[in-house]
Amino acid sequence: MRVRIIGSGSSGNVLYVESGETRILVDVGLSAREASRRLTEAGIDPSSIDGIVVTHEHGDHSRGVSVFARSNDIPVYLTEGTREACQFGRFESKMRFVDVQSSESFQIGSLDIHPFAVPHDAVDSFALTIESGGAKIGFVTDLGYITQLVCDRVRGADVLILESNHDVEMLKICPHYPWSLKQRVLSKHGHLSNDHVSAFLAEEFDGRASHVVLAHLSKNTNHPEVARLAALQALSKRGPLFSFDAERRVSTADPDGMSPWINM
Ligand SMILES: [Zn+2]
Ligand SMILES: [Zn+2]
Numbered sequence: 260m261r262v263r264i265i266g267s268g269s270s271g272n273v274l275y276v277e278s279g280e281t282r283i284l285v286d287v288g289l290s291a292r293e294a295s296r297r298l299t300e301a302g303i304d305p306s307s308i309d310g311i312v313v314t315h316e317h318g319d320h321s322r323g324v325s326v327f328a329r330s331n332d333i334p335v336y337l338t339e340g341t342r343e344a345c346q347f348g349r350f351e352s353k354m355r356f357v358d359v360q361s362s363e364s365f366q367i368g369s370l371d372i373h374p375f376a377v378p379h380d381a382v383d384s385f386a387l388t389i390e391s392g393g394a395k396i397g398f399v400t401d402l403g404y405i406t407q408l409v410c411d412r413v414r415g416a417d418v419l420i421l422e423s424n425h426d427v428e429m430l431k432i433c434p435h436y437p438w439s440l441k442q443r444v445l446s447k448h449g450h451l452s453n454d455h456v457s458a459f460l461a462e463e464f465d466g467r468a469s470h471v472v473l474a475h476l477s478k479n480t481n482h483p484e485v486a487r488l489a490a491l492q493a494l495s496k497r498g499p500l501f502s503f504d505a506e507r508r509v510s511t512a513d514p515d516g517m518s519p520w521i522n523m
Contacts, residue, residue: 260370260394260523262418265289265297267400267474267512269319274398274420275303278391281368284327285312285387285398288319291326297517306331310357310367313337314374315384315401316344325350336365336372340383361385375412377402380448388412394523396420397468400475403447405455410463417523420512421459423473423490424450425480433480450475453486457493464494466501470521474512483511 265273271289275282275298282303287294295305311333314320325347328335334355337345342356359365361383364373369392374385379401386399386409397413399405400422413419430441430452444450456473473486490509495502512518 260389260391260396262396262521262523263301264420264472264474264512264518265294265301266516267518268476268478268514270478270514271322272320272400272475273297273323275301276370276389276396277303279369281370281391282308283310283312283367283370284308286314286320287311287323287327288317288321289323291323291330294323294327301517301520308333311335312359312367312372312387313341313345314386315379315381316341316346317381317401320401321345325354328354336367338383338385341381344382373412375408377409378404378406378448380443380446386412388416394418396523400451402451403449405451405459405463410459414465414467416468418470418472418521419464419468420472420474421456422451422475423453423456423481423486423511424475425452425477426482426485426489427452427454429482429485430477430480435479444480450477453481453489456486457489460490460493460501461496464497464501466497469508471509472512472518472521473509476511476514478514487511 260278263275266289272286274285298305336357361376371390374387377386389396395416397416397419494505
């Protein structure tokens, strides 16, 4: 299995996952044109994608879904609630959908996909793990806090992509956001902070993942080095088994472009 973050953060989330002959995207939050451009740059033919999984209806996850799916004739895997909330309108009849449940596993080719519900201000949003050939990816963004279910599901992941959206202090003083938006982000149905991630890494993380990628970073209320340093400090509290090689294992997803390939 190999995986690449094509886009991450409020400008648009797209994850590419490949195993054998199977290729999927999780979310197309970039415009279809930009997603296609980046995939082509990464050596991936957009028309070779076998399925698009949509985690929830927010624009930074669904913006390019309709155009990308229709222009490449790709089936879209999503819950009924998310499909309705996406409001594909007159284009809906021209799209192919596969109804999934936010808590029931399904397969696309050689990939086993295990969604699970997360607390977020969307109709029926989920995070997921993807397994193939004995390797496991955890993909957990867009949630207000880390539930016990999240801890249970990501155990054993070889690659963990985890939201580290904001620094709480930077968010509180950010001049660009109205207070109502700050309250939304900070709420139990908002986004994970660096503190949430630190607490998870210091208490619940099993230490297995060879790659921990901090994702969905806010450009206004976080900084890659601040997020990464918080994660490294949390791991250092766990002792040498966890802090071993942490500098190499912990990275941040680029909010303006693609992140490097990760091979498993
Ligand atoms: Zn998002
Ligand atoms: Zn969201």
